[in-house]
Amino acid sequence: MTTAAANSSVPSGALVTGEFSFSAANFREIAEIAKTEAGIDLPQSKATLVYSRLAKRLRALGIDTFSEYCETVRSNESERDSMIAALTTNVTRFFREGHHFEHLRSAILEPLAESARRGNRVRLWSAACSTGQEPYSMALTVLSVIPNAASLDVRILATDLNPHVIAHGKNGQYQKEELRDVPPNLRAKWFEPVPGDNRDALKIADDARSLVSFRQLNLMGTWPFSGPFDAIFCRNVVIYFDRETQSMIWNRLTRMLRQDGALYIGHSERISGPASSMLSTDGITSYRRKSSQSS
Template sequence: MTLAHQRSLARPSKVLVTGEFEFSAADFNAIAEIAKAQAGIDLAESKATLVYSRLAKRLRALGLKSFAEYCDTVCQNEEERGGMIAALTTNVTRFFREPHHFEHLRKNILEPLTDQVRKGRRLRLWSAACSTGQEPYSMALTVLSVFPDAAERDIRILATDLNPHVVAHGKSGIYRKDELADVPQNMRAKWFEPVAGDSDSMRVSDTARALVSFRELNLMGSWPFKGPFDAVFCRNVVIYFDRDTQSVIWRRLSGLIEDDGALYIGHSERVSGPAVSVLKADGITSYRKKAGLRP
């Protein structure tokens, strides 16, 4: 139990949500405190109903009787802290979501580097919140459209997420056929294969999967790599953070991007803080790193 929760229990706390479980301001504040410390998530009290609906499922799964019990569990159990963060974040994704980003990647980053990469230059891309893998695989398919022989080149895509369950899904590379609706037909035919015993699903081909390395990573923690990356996708992530934390994330990301490399962000996000001085807008929610500058 957090110190804030202990203090709030010493005095009456208003009820924010009534239902199967009573959800008080003390419960909400304890959860918000943990979410901020664990993953940088900034929860306003106006989100109380959303938090309740997401976490009530966790209480039922754990057989708990109250949110006070749940707060105790989260404080004492690291695995459940991860489960709480996963429940509070939204893993909405699809193949080639925001298609202009992949078009920009192909035309402005990959194609201009064609000769250099064929002569041995390394190419590194990062999907910084990969969810269930559709984003990094869309990046891989875009790479393969320019470098069909990417397996023979020094090309790698890093895919990270703090949720181990979505990382495991991404590693499997298996998706329902209806999830492939936004994948161009020629790519589906070339880079996806049937799944034995499952006629409703397809698996990303070994060639495309080999380009992508999936890892668990909390963006609020240390980053065990140095880059530089030629392109970074960090979309619809910082919307969960307060303004100061957003600035820190943009600064850290921009420091790992290659000169003239690209950063792609969510449609409702804007770069802020020190990174503004080293990134220039280059299309819809697309930025390029200015040469020779560091945030």
């Protein structure tokens, strides 16, 4: 697969001048690894961004050149993960794009509530969960509709490529200022003080935490689960991919939805490829899998 980062017109000299030597060859290698490992498309216009993000890794590792760093990344899987994490942005907050959670509540959860109380399964997926605010917002939305969800067959899968943000999410602790978008009634009911001296932090309550299972997952790799999901959040992820990869991801996600299940995407993203014929618009960047489509 040819990308802009691998185009032969990229000059052979230094791309960015600074503390570390960063050549066009270094950029091409980093771009190729990012594409192979995580589907991330890095055009040459991102060279300065790549340099600034990864210079921190060089300093942390005590490495003097990007050529040496590339050798490290080739031979060290852990550092490849750290490199990919550095190149992606984990911008998140509780109830970001609030209309998605309103849709989840009214269009998905309320119609499923009685079925869930009878013991039937409900499955939701946060496909790029970052530090946990998105899946916990999903959990709080579930609990606002089904208060005893923790005792029922209701579960939320939370996945991300970055193991560091997964660990943060599992911990479930957030500074009070991070909870400003949580409705006061939900904040009072589902968050509690953190034991110890950290008075500025709150921890999400056990019943809410128990709904969410965190796992590291590369969306470009194998998905070790089969669904179907009643709703999937995959927001501001495919913007890192080229068009072909975007179409592939949309197709895989859509096929993970039950008939009439919901897919929520980022405000700057657009559905493309085979998924376009399998989904119908159902609100702002909200889609439903058409019930007439077979799996």
